[in-house]
Amino acid sequence: MSKLSRRGFLAGASASAGAIVGASAGAWFGSDQAATAAELKAQTAVLKRKEKFTGPHQNGIEVELQTFTNFVAFDLAPGTDKAAALRWMTLLNDDIARLTQGDPTLADAQPQLVLGPARLTVTVGFGPSLFSKLGLESQMPESFKDLPAFKIDALKPEFSGGDVLLHISADDPIVLSHAVRRLITDSLTFASVRWSQQGFSNAQGVVPHGVRQRNLMGQVDGTDNPAFNTDDFNNLVWIQDGPSWIQGGTIMVFRRIAMQLNTWDQLGRTEKEQVIGRTLDTGAPLGKVNETDPIDFDARDKNGLKVIPDFAHIRRAHAHAPGERFFRRPFNYEVGVSADGNPDVGLLWTAYQRNLDTQFIPVQRRLEQFDLLNKWTTPIGSAVFAIAKGVQPGQVLAAELFA
Numbered sequence: 001m002s003k004l005s006r007r008g009f010l011a012g013a014s015a016s017a018g019a020i021v022g023a024s025a026g027a028w029f030g031s032d033q034a035a036t037a038a039e040l041k042a043q044t045a046v047l048k049r050k051e052k053f054t055g056p057h058q059n060g061i062e063v064e065l066q067t068f069t070n071f072v073a074f075d076l077a078p079g080t081d082k083a084a085a086l087r088w089m090t091l092l093n094d095d096i097a098r099l100t101q102g103d104p105t106l107a108d109a110q111p112q113l114v115l116g117p118a119r120l121t122v123t124v125g126f127g128p129s130l131f132s133k134l135g136l137e138s139q140m141p142e143s144f145k146d147l148p149a150f151k152i153d154a155l156k157p158e159f160s161g162g163d164v165l166l167h168i169s170a171d172d173p174i175v176l177s178h179a180v181r182r183l184i185t186d187s188l189t190f191a192s193v194r195w196s197q198q199g200f201s202n203a204q205g206v207v208p209h210g211v212r213q214r215n216l217m218g219q220v221d222g223t224d225n226p227a228f229n230t231d232d233f234n235n236l237v238w239i240q241d242g243p244s245w246i247q248g249g250t251i252m253v254f255r256r257i258a259m260q261l262n263t264w265d266q267l268g269r270t271e272k273e274q275v276i277g278r279t280l281d282t283g284a285p286l287g288k289v290n291e292t293d294p295i296d297f298d299a300r301d302k303n304g305l306k307v308i309p310d311f312a313h314i315r316r317a318h319a320h321a322p323g324e325r326f327f328r329r330p331f332n333y334e335v336g337v338s339a340d341g342n343p344d345v346g347l348l349w350t351a352y353q354r355n356l357d358t359q360f361i362p363v364q365r366r367l368e369q370f371d372l373l374n375k376w377t378t379p380i381g382s383a384v385f386a387i388a389k390g391v392q393p394g395q396v397l398a399a400e401l402f403a
């Protein structure tokens with residue numbers, strides 16, 4: 001195919017944007033000039049996909065993993081009171097409404113980087129410290145508080161805590177980077193960045209719709225999660241009582257959990273499977289065939305030993321009461337490798353629920369006592385955020401909290 005300049009191609013096609021899309025993405029991919037933002041905008045399936053900003057719940061939770069993510073936590077600036085916090089939310093609300101639909105923010109310094117929505121979501125939450133700083137303790141959802149210390153924790157302040165969280169995810173890293181920068185820039189009058197932690201999942205198109213992904217230990221992760229758009233999910237995740245700003249919201253537990261992959265890799269396949277209680281191949285419970293087969297915790301092998309060991313992760317984590325479950329949405333992280341070849345990897349592990357006391361905390365208490373997985377994993381960051389309910393058109397996110 002002959003090499004056309006972009007200008008020549010446009011002239012030849014006497015092109016409207018529509019003609020460019022329909023005619024030949026290939027023509028300008030072959031050209032020696034970069035496509036302009038307008039030409040590129042939302043032309044591919046990955047860029048076009050859009051998540052709604054308005055609705056009963058914030059976006060970014062009941063949605064399949066995006067490929068790239070950034071959790072950004074802020075501390076309030078000394079002068080930020082309730083009125084300033086409301087102004088901040090008003091600004092963010094406008095930014096998020098535009099960015100999630102693939103549009104630049106007002107006075108966007110880099111509109112060229114707005115390539116399309118790319119399933120961008122932004123979820124906003126508030127840490128316990130925000131409520132005490134602003135005297136809003138009466139607005140906290142039931143059970144909401146800093147997590148207790150767990151004996152497996154080796155927490156670092158640079159990965160923990162925070163007054164306000166913006167959790168931003170998208171299927172394209174440039175779209176994500178642009179959104180993160182705009183949101184941070186518009187926040188700096190009101191707060192400073194406390195930490196920012198980046199993660200990823202599989203590229204779009206790699207894992208078929210609805211299929212669970214693997215974490216960096218190689219395990220199928222997320223099997224025993226409540227399914228989207230079910231009563232089970234609604235009842236476990238979305239808060240239905242308490243202050244009105246949180247009705248339709250949820251509580252997010254954030255944990256940065258490091259994996260010791262060098263020693264993990266020294267285990268044989270059978271040992272690795274016993275640590276979790278599921279096969280590496282399909283994710284089926286040990287003794288079963290398919291990933292979603294029910295777990296049989298009573299099964300014994302021919303020697304009379306439990307098929308799923310006493311201290312296997314799923315046995316210890318399995319709910320002791322019907323409501324003692326939550327929605328897990330972990331992203332991987334990888335930030336380099338040490339001189340001895342040990343990668344700095346793990347999970348930016350999140351769990352969403354209505355009540356910390358009856359959902360996350362009892363499960364984490366059991367896991368801190370005994371869980372084979374603890375030998376190869378270490379929580380090094382931790383935070384908890386109350387996630388405001390969704391926003392209706394014309395309203396401002398969390399306005400009722402700061403009114």
Ligand code: HEM
Pocket residue numbers: 215217219220221222223224225255257258259276278295313314317318319346347349360363364367373377
């Ligand atoms: C690096 C850390 C972790 C890894 C690699 C990991 C991995 C896994 C895997 C592979 C499964 C089986 C598949 C599934 O149902 O998702 C699982 C299940 C589960 N995990 Fe984890 N997990 C980690 C941390 C945690 C933490 C911190 C908690 C809660 C405090 C937790 C709670 C659960 C629960 C509730 C299940 C489902 C158990 C059941 O089948 O009833 N996990 N995890």
